[in-house]
Amino acid sequence: xxxxxxxxxxxxxxxxxxxxxxxxxxxxxxxxxxxxxxxxxxxxxxxxxxxxxxxxxxxxxxxxxxxxxxxxxxxxxxxxxxxxxxxxxxxxxxxxxxxxxxxxxxxxxxxxxxxxxxxxxxxxxxxxxxxxxxxxxxxxxxxxxxxxxxxxxxxxxxxxxxxxxxxxxxxxxxxxxxxxxxxxxxxxxxxxxxxxxxxxxxxxxxxxxxxxxxxxxxxxxxxxxxxxxxxxxxxxxxxxxxxxxxxxxxxxxxxxxxxxxxxxxxxxxxxxxxxxxxxxxxxxxxxxxxxxxx
Amino acid sequence: xxxxxxxxxxxxxxxxxxxxxxxxxxxxxxxxxxxxxxxxxxxxxxxxxxxxxxxxxxxxxxxxxxxxxxxxxxxxxxxxxxxxxxxxxxxxxxxxxxxxxxxxxxxxxxxxxxxxxxxxxxxxxxxxxxxxxxxxxxxxxxxxxxxxxxxxxxxxxxxxxxxxxxxxxxxxxxxxxxxxxxxxxxxxxxxxxxxxxxxxxxxxxxxxxxxxxxxxxxxxxxxxxxxxxxxxxxxxxxxxxxxxxxxxxxxxxxxxxxxxxxxxxxxxxxxxxxxxxxxxxxxxxxxxxxxxxxxxxxxxxxxxxxxxxxxxxxxxxxxxxxxxxxxxxxxxxxxxxxxxxxxxxxxxxxxxxxxxxxxxxxxxxxxxxxxxxxxxxxxxxxxxxxxxxxxxxxxxxxxxxxxxxxxxxxxxxxxxxxxxxxxxxxxxxxxxxxxxxxxxxxxxxxxxxxxxxxxxxxxxxxxxxxxxxxxxxxxxxxxxxxxxxxxxxxxxxxxxxxxxxxxxxxxxxxxxxxxxxxxxxxxxxxxxxxxxxxxxxxxxxxx
Numbered sequence: 001x002x003x004x005x006x007x008x009x010x011x012x013x014x015x016x017x018x019x020x021x022x023x024x025x026x027x028x029x030x031x032x033x034x035x036x037x038x039x040x041x042x043x044x045x046x047x048x049x050x051x052x053x054x055x056x057x058x059x060x061x062x063x064x065x066x067x068x069x070x071x072x073x074x075x076x077x078x079x080x081x082x083x084x085x086x087x088x089x090x091x092x093x094x095x096x097x098x099x100x101x102x103x104x105x106x107x108x109x110x111x112x113x114x115x116x117x118x119x120x121x122x123x124x125x126x127x128x129x130x131x132x133x134x135x136x137x138x139x140x141x142x143x144x145x146x147x148x149x150x151x152x153x154x155x156x157x158x159x160x161x162x163x164x165x166x167x168x169x170x171x172x173x174x175x176x177x178x179x180x181x182x183x184x185x186x187x188x189x190x191x192x193x194x195x196x197x198x199x200x201x202x203x204x205x206x207x208x209x210x211x212x213x214x215x216x217x218x219x220x221x222x223x224x225x226x227x228x229x230x231x232x233x234x235x236x237x238x239x240x241x242x243x244x245x246x247x248x249x250x251x252x253x254x255x256x257x258x259x260x261x262x263x264x265x266x267x268x269x270x271x272x273x274x275x276x277x278x279x280x281x282x283x284x285x286x287x288x289x290x291x292x293x294x
Numbered sequence: 295x296x297x298x299x300x301x302x303x304x305x306x307x308x309x310x311x312x313x314x315x316x317x318x319x320x321x322x323x324x325x326x327x328x329x330x331x332x333x334x335x336x337x338x339x340x341x342x343x344x345x346x347x348x349x350x351x352x353x354x355x356x357x358x359x360x361x362x363x364x365x366x367x368x369x370x371x372x373x374x375x376x377x378x379x380x381x382x383x384x385x386x387x388x389x390x391x392x393x394x395x396x397x398x399x400x401x402x403x404x405x406x407x408x409x410x411x412x413x414x415x416x417x418x419x420x421x422x423x424x425x426x427x428x429x430x431x432x433x434x435x436x437x438x439x440x441x442x443x444x445x446x447x448x449x450x451x452x453x454x455x456x457x458x459x460x461x462x463x464x465x466x467x468x469x470x471x472x473x474x475x476x477x478x479x480x481x482x483x484x485x486x487x488x489x490x491x492x493x494x495x496x497x498x499x500x501x502x503x504x505x506x507x508x509x510x511x512x513x514x515x516x517x518x519x520x521x522x523x524x525x526x527x528x529x530x531x532x533x534x535x536x537x538x539x540x541x542x543x544x545x546x547x548x549x550x551x552x553x554x555x556x557x558x559x560x561x562x563x564x565x566x567x568x569x570x571x572x573x574x575x576x577x578x579x580x581x582x583x584x585x586x587x588x589x590x591x592x593x594x595x596x597x598x599x600x601x602x603x604x605x606x607x608x609x610x611x612x613x614x615x616x617x618x619x620x621x622x623x624x625x626x627x628x629x630x631x632x633x634x635x636x637x638x639x640x641x642x643x644x645x646x647x648x649x650x651x652x653x654x655x656x657x658x659x660x661x662x663x664x665x666x667x668x669x670x671x672x673x674x675x676x677x678x679x680x681x682x683x684x685x686x687x688x689x690x691x692x693x694x695x696x697x698x699x700x701x702x703x704x705x706x707x708x709x710x711x712x713x714x715x716x717x718x719x720x721x722x723x724x725x726x727x728x729x730x731x732x733x734x735x736x737x738x739x740x741x742x743x744x745x746x747x748x749x750x751x752x753x754x755x756x757x758x759x760x761x762x763x764x765x766x767x768x769x770x771x772x773x774x775x776x777x778x779x780x781x782x783x784x785x786x787x788x789x790x791x792x793x794x795x796x797x798x799x800x801x802x803x804x805x806x807x808x809x810x811x812x813x814x815x816x817x818x819x820x821x822x823x824x825x826x827x828x829x830x831x832x833x834x835x836x837x
Contacts, residue, residue, distance in 0.1 A: 017677050017678070017679075017682075020679075183672050183673075184667040184668075184669060184672040184673035185672065185673050185674055185675045185676075187628075187633060187665075187667070187673075188665065188667060188673050188674075188733070188736070189675075189686075190633060191631060191633055191660060191663075191664060191665045192660055192664075192686065192687045192690065192736075192740070193656070193657040193658075193659075193660030193661070193687075193690060193691065194686070194690060202675075202678075202686070203675050203678075206675075206677040206678075207675070207676065207677055287677070288677070289676065289677060289679075289720040289722065290676065290720070290722050
């Protein structure tokens with residue numbers, strides 16, 4: 001397979017890091033399985049309004065909490081609502097909050113941290129003091145304020161969470177950049193005449209992808225749980241709507257009588273997080289040319 | 295009587311790319327009071343063969359396949375962990391290459407020394423402290439008791455290596471293994487450390503295994519030499535015999551690669567026309583760093599890293615810049631190409647002042663002034679393929695159609711002696727010498743007029759170093775380049791450079807034709823530096 005690498009001298013083509021990463025990721029079966037599971041979950045979440053077996057809000061108090069059966073595969077909750085349907089609808093909220101809030105955190109955090117770390121001096125001090133101030137601000141007050149000013153909406157909730165989570169990302173990235181910019185290849189890029197932005201995008205960020213990806217795979221679950229916490233306080237989404245976090249927290253309350261109300265949502269969340277971790281590990285390895293030879 | 299007797303030692307490493315035979319069936323003896331040098335290039339197995347003795351190689355991936363190493367009547371390769379611990383650091387001591395990292399920065403020198411003693415014997419702590427202080431004085435650190443209270447960062451590199459030697463001597467070992475102990479040190483410090491090892495050996499009759507890649511060092515210190523290549527001992531004998539009746543082809547190559555002559559005539563700079571305007575003119579250049587140890591309200595103190603320097607560089611000339619670590623030669627070279635801003639003075643490139651250029655002017659300047667760094671492992675972005683590394687400067691400064699750029703990249707690869715088929719590989723897939731070639735190709739990509747080379751060969755093996763030096767000579771000739779060549783290695787400077795500037799504490803103390811500097815040094819510092827060069831190799835016929 002690898003013998004075919006001899007290229008005719010006139011048709012040399014460079015590989016970009018990303019093309020290589022895709023090739024390498026494809027060879028990682030665990031990561032591909034994770035990607036597949038996440039993909040299926042996202043497709044189901046998108047199609048839920050059309051494929052869900054029951055309505056998520058119509059209660060059937062006669063039925064009450066019933067264990068899994070042929071009619072209700074995963075059973076029903078205390079109001080007689082189909083659990084499978086509620087998990088599917090919950091997935092829409094949880095996946096969206098996980099990915100949107102983390103993406104927001106990722107972009108702000110990476111650029112903020114990279115610019116602060118690379119520029120250094122006063123800019124760095126100013127940008128990081130701002131981060132410190134935001135850290136110190138009680139995050140609940142911040143979110144309640146946002147809700148009061150802009151009204152309650154799910155999208156705002158996503159943004160609010162993202163705006164809180166980027167702080168840690170910025171700190172991690174800045175720390176990495178501080179040590180990276182001492183490296184000679186960054187100095188060589190300066191000596192070459194590259195602009196600071198080009199150096200950050202082409203030379204610095206690709207070299208800190210490892211820690212970034214690890215942090216992202218940690219952030220997504222914590223964001224999902226944060227949403228459950230906010231919803232529990234009445235700041236997030238409200239019943240009869242659902243999210244995985246909410247389902248789990250209700251499940252915990254009724255764990256002794258109706259264990260399936262905890263087991264199934266918990267299982268779905270765990271599978272999602274496992275898939276994310278496998279994908280994250282796979283991406284980290286795929287983006288590092290040193291980890292594999294082909 | 296032999297202290298150590300190694301028989302048929304074989305070490306393999308099981309990596310994902312297959313089995314690597316790091317050490318292949320080697321046998322040798324070390325006698326009491328003898329200095330045995332193991333010479334070889336990186337990857338020759340010289341370090342692995344010694345680390346294996348003390349069970350210091352990671353297993354897996356490493357595995358000692360076979361062999362015996364008798365230290366007295368104990369077989370080091372087949373003894374249990376407890377026995378090993380009682381020998382390690384006690385009967386056999388080791389000194390490592392980098393004194394900056396081999397001491398624990400959070401412990402005082404004293405507690406680190408005492409720890410060695412208390413680990414290996416039931417000695418009283420007070421007595422141990424006294425003994426530690428004694429040994430410190432022994433290795434030339436005066437005021438031992440007081441120095442014990444200090445932390446490693448309060449010692450210079452040479453001093454730390456002395457501390458390491460003191461630590462090794464504490465337990466009165468029978469065998470000392472020194473793994474490139476002076477490679478990270480300046481030449482004058484290196485000479486002092488050799489002196490010290492000499493005295494100590496005579497005094498205590500310690501056997502020393504000295505691992506090095508530097509033949510000049512061997513000539514000065516060793517009684518016997520083992521030459522290793524690819525895991526095998528290719529030649530061994532007394533030092534005299536190795537140098538005077540070299541048998542193996544590889545040893546001959548090693549000896550020939552030592553730059554101990556002048557560069558060939560056709561590469562020398564010839565231009566007696568003094569009226570020619572230098573391509574680079576540095577005058578009264580000063581670069582300062584703020585001293586952070588001053589308080590908030592005190593007036594800021596500055597440290598002149600580069601202090602009122604005057605230099606010029608003619609077209610097609612190689613100017614050597616030599617000095618010890620911390621003398622400001624790297625700062626000077628980075629100031630010249632404006633990676634660091636100067637404080638005072640001027641740098642003129644082709645008559646144009648460049649210290650005041652704005653970012654746009656600077657971008658143009660980058661085309662003409664390029665830099666090559668010391669460490670080819672750190673100076674290439676590990677996440678970019680060679681193609682991308684070379685494409686980047688081309689795209690930035692000479693945008694053209696893609697096939698033209700590709701053409702140019704292939705030319706560059708040819709020019710620095712790399713195969714264009716390797717273009718898709720990443721830096722870690724190349725050896726150190728090849729990486730330095732990539733770094734040179736990157737600097738050449740924009741067709742610069744001046745290249746500042748900051749210790750470009752110090753991280754390379756001697757045979758690779760010779761190849762890279764020749765590459766420099768050819769490129770200078772072909773492209774009419776001018777080079778400022780920074781190095782602490784005097785023999786490299788002597789071989790390569792037309793003129794040499796000697797730097798000390800931020801100042802240029804002497805600058806003249808290279809041969810004049812070496813044969814008739816005027817300044818006291820230059821004289822000291824040249825006296826410290828390891829003595830010439832006994833046999834000159836190879837030169």
